[in-house]
Amino acid sequence: MIKKIAQGLKRVIKAGRTDEEFLEYLEELLIEGDFGVSVAGDVVSEFTNSVKNMRKLNRKELVGKLKDILKKDLLATSIEPEKNKLNLFLVFGVNGVGKTTTIAKMAHYYMQNYGLKEVVLSAADTYRAGAIDQLILWGERLKIPVVHQSSGADPGAVIYDSIASAKARKAELLIVDTAGRMHSRVNLVKELKKINKVVISNLLDGAYKKILVIDATTGQNALQQTEIFNEAIGIDAVVLAKYDSTAKGGVAAAVSKKLKIPFVFLGTGEKLEDLIPFDINVYLDNLLDIK
Secondary structure (H helix, E strand, O other): OOOHHHHHHHHHHHHOOOHHHHHHHHHHHHHHOOOOHHHHHHHHHHHHHHOOOHHHOOHHHHHHHHHHHHHHHOOEOOOOOOOOOOEEEEEEOOOOOOHHHHHHHHHHHHHHHHOOOOEEEEEEOOOOOOHHHHHHHHHHHHOOOEEOOOOOOOHHHHHHHHHHHHHHOOOOEEEEEEOOOOOOHHHHHHHHHHHHHHHHHHHOOOEEEEEEEEEHHHOHHHHHHHHHHHHHHOOOEEEEEOHHHOOOOOHHHHHHHHHOOOEEEEEOOOOOOOEEEOOHHHHHHHHHOOO
């Protein structure tokens, strides 16, 4: 999918606009592409300072300059399971971002790419209707156990049981699904802090990572969500889900620049295989339609 930013750049360069017109249009494109007003303004300002007489540059040169500017603020990371330890990935995000499906994709990714034999899923999203059943179905498909209790159970108790079960199985990786919606922001933050405390108290010498899933189609809402979750318990990495479903996608740049949080995966479809490591060059080449 060619992103709106790439299409817009083609049009404005082809039209041969003045530098001032080009910069105004570029800022509009970035805002429409979910970079946000603040980040878009910063990018255009840096572009203005680094590129003189833009009309002398061709499309490839202009897009290359823009990529160089965007690349400086984007952050990517990889999360490799530590050997001889129970690795616990606490996965969170608001309802509807594709969190549970992303968890299944992550389990598949680590089994396929790291050869993990003992992976356990934890259904600690006890609030959303169908969340437990959905994770159980994924567990059956992946042929891995899912620790769960009944709907409405205490998420902390589910996580406690999950850690105990994973340790008994000598599991290498435990991925925990959590609730994404409470009655208020205060309740959400309170629940996350409680869950975080349960993990820290019971995992002990295990390896702990906190991973947020955001939806690429929700724009600046995703940035606000990231701020809330990061304020609550901190975030080690972000997964940008549903990247294949949007013609925008600039929110990753906004999150990296404003919050200094790296991205670990891109969700590119519905299949188990449709989760790829977040590569800054691949992301920008797609966003800017660089061949």
